[in-house]
Amino acid sequence: MRRRSARPSPAVRVPAGAVTPPAVGVVVATRNRADILATALEHLTALPERPPVLVVDNGSTDHTRAMIAERFPGVDLLAHPANRGALARNDGVRALTTRYIAFSDDDSWWRHGALSRAARLLDTHPRLGLVTAQVRVGPEERPDPLNAVLAASPVGRAPDLPGPEVFGFLACAAVVRRSAFLDAGGFHPLIFFGGEETLLAYDLTARGWGVSYCAEVVAHHNPAPAPRPGRNAVMRRNELIGHWLRRPLPLAFRSTARLLAEATCDPEARLALQGLLARLPAALRQRRPLPPWVEEAVRRVPVP
Numbered sequence: 001m002r003r004r005s006a007r008p009s010p011a012v013r014v015p016a017g018a019v020t021p022p023a024v025g026v027v028v029a030t031r032n033r034a035d036i037l038a039t040a041l042e043h044l045t046a047l048p049e050r051p052p053v054l055v056v057d058n059g060s061t062d063h064t065r066a067m068i069a070e071r072f073p074g075v076d077l078l079a080h081p082a083n084r085g086a087l088a089r090n091d092g093v094r095a096l097t098t099r100y101i102a103f104s105d106d107d108s109w110w111r112h113g114a115l116s117r118a119a120r121l122l123d124t125h126p127r128l129g130l131v132t133a134q135v136r137v138g139p140e141e142r143p144d145p146l147n148a149v150l151a152a153s154p155v156g157r158a159p160d161l162p163g164p165e166v167f168g169f170l171a172c173a174a175v176v177r178r179s180a181f182l183d184a185g186g187f188h189p190l191i192f193f194g195g196e197e198t199l200l201a202y203d204l205t206a207r208g209w210g211v212s213y214c215a216e217v218v219a220h221h222n223p224a225p226a227p228r229p230g231r232n233a234v235m236r237r238n239e240l241i242g243h244w245l246r247r248p249l250p251l252a253f254r255s256t257a258r259l260l261a262e263a264t265c266d267p268e269a270r271l272a273l274q275g276l277l278a279r280l281p282a283a284l285r286q287r288r289p290l291p292p293w294v295e296e297a298v299r300r301v302p303v304p
Contacts, residue, residue: 021098022049022050022051022052022098023098023099023100023115023119023123024049024051024098024099024100024101024102024115024116024118024119024175025051025052025053025054025096025097025098025100025101025102026044026051026052026053026054026101026102026103026104026110026115027054027056027089027092027093027096027101027102027103027104028040028041028044028053028054028055028056028092028103028104028105028106029055029056029058029086029088029089029092029103029105029106030055030056030057030058030060030064030105030106031057031058031059031060031064031083032060032061032062032064033060033062033064033106033107034060034062034063034064034067035067036106036107036224037055037064037067037068037106038067038071038072039107039222040104040105040106040107040108040109041053041055041068041071041072041075043109043110043220044104044109044110045072045074045075047110047112047115048112048113048116049113049115049116051098051102051115052076052096052098053072053074053075053076054075054076054077054078054092054095054096055068055075055076055077055078056078056080056084056088056089056091056092056095057077057078057079057080057088058080058082058083058084058085058088059080059081059082059083059084065077065079076095078091078092078095085192085193085196086171086187086191086192086193086196087186087187087189087192089103089171089186089187090186090187093176093178093181093182093186094182096178097178098178099119099122099177099178099179100118100119100122100175100176100177100178101175101176101178101181102115102118102174102175102176103171103172103173103174103175103176104172104219105171105172105221107172107221107222107223107224108172108173108219108220108221108222109219109220110133110218110219110220111136111218111219111220114133114217114218114219115175117214117216117217118131118133118175118214118217119175121162121212121214121217122175122177124162125160125161125162125210125212127160127161127208127209127210128161128162128177128209128210128212129176129177129180129181129184129204129207129209129210129211130169130174130175130176130177130180130181130200130201130204130209130210130211130212131162131163131174131175131176131212131214131217132150132166132169132170132173132174132211132212132213132214133173133174133175133214133215133217133218133219134147134173134213134214134215134216134217134218134219135147135170135172135173135218135219135220135221136218136219136220136221137220137221137222137223138221138222138223139222141220144170144221146168146170147213147215149168150164150166150168150169150213151164151213151215152164153165153166153213153301154300154301154302155167155297155300155301157212158210160210161210161212162212162214163212163213163214163215164212164213165205165210165211165212165297166201166211166212166213167198167201167202167205167211167297167298167301168197168198168201168301169197169201169211169213170197170219170221171187171196171197172219172221173219173221174197175217177209180204180207180209181200181204183207183209184200184203184204184206184207184209185203186200187199187200188200188203188245190241190245190279190282190283190286191238191241191242192238193234194231194234194235194238195234195235195238195239195242196238198239198242199242199245199246202242202246202290202294202298203246205294205297206246206290206291206294230268230271232268232272233268233269233271233272233275234272234275236259236268236269236272237271237272237273237275237276237279239255240252240255240256240259240272240276241276241279241283243255243256244256244280244283244284244287245283245286245287245288246287246288246289246290247289247290247295247298248289248295256276259272259273259276260273
């Protein structure tokens with residue numbers, strides 16, 4: 001990855017006319033989607049904020065790396081030999097040094113001005129650890145149904161936060177305070193990919209950071225319409241891993257018992273159960289229940 005000059009210390013006087021270092025950098029995780037990624041990078045490199053953009057490549061075997069080098073020489077690349085799933089974002093956050101980090105997927109980007117708005121919110125609210133944005137989907141810019149769910153969060157809004165507190169978000173529509181993200185440990189290694197956002201929201205909140213939905217910050221998502229085989233099994237597996245890692249043991253036992261009963265006749269449930277059992281010893285070793293005040297708030301959020 002190319003080296004950048006260090007951001008001036010707050011104690012250093014920046015000469016008149018000097019370029020102020022950007023407050024927000026963008027981390028994009030990708031794997032084997034070079035052509036889709038190219039569209040996202042076109043949008044990201046045209047943002048008025050001119051954020052540094054870092055692509056973390058999860059072991060692509062297509063022309064992803066050559067495409068970036070040829071078409072986007074200003075974009076940095078962190079190339080992994082294998083797929084690290086959501087942990088690629090952790091690597092990207094550690095590699096960038098901007099105060100705030102926006103995540104994009106290879107099929108998403110940010111609206112012009114969105115990163116500046118997110119930076120102002122994070123500047124103004126020192127306890128705010130993560131801004132989750134309004135998501136607009138496809139060329140028609142349809143509102144993602146999640147927007148309304150987050151806006152109506154039953155957790156409510158703390159007086160020192162700019163929007164309702166939430167325990168869910170889309171990673172491709174999140175801007176994090178880098179120090180808060182690292183303090184919470186980033187995305188958890190047992191949640192390889194799929195639903196990893198919920199556990200991060202738990203961990204940020206447990207560390208005292210706020211996670212807020214802010215509709216004035218807008219991200220675009222242009223997902224492919226193709227089906228994703230096995231997705232439901234992965235999401236179910238990861239939900240239960242989260243239960244064993246953070247939620248009360250009676251809840252973890254009940255949810256696992258339901259999955260076990262379903263696995264007798266449902267192939268997807270069997271797949272989810274196999275994945276859970278393979279990771280359960282590690283989940284028990286790494287178990288860290290939520291503080292009671294966080295658990296009480298989580299219980300107010302309805303299960304979909």
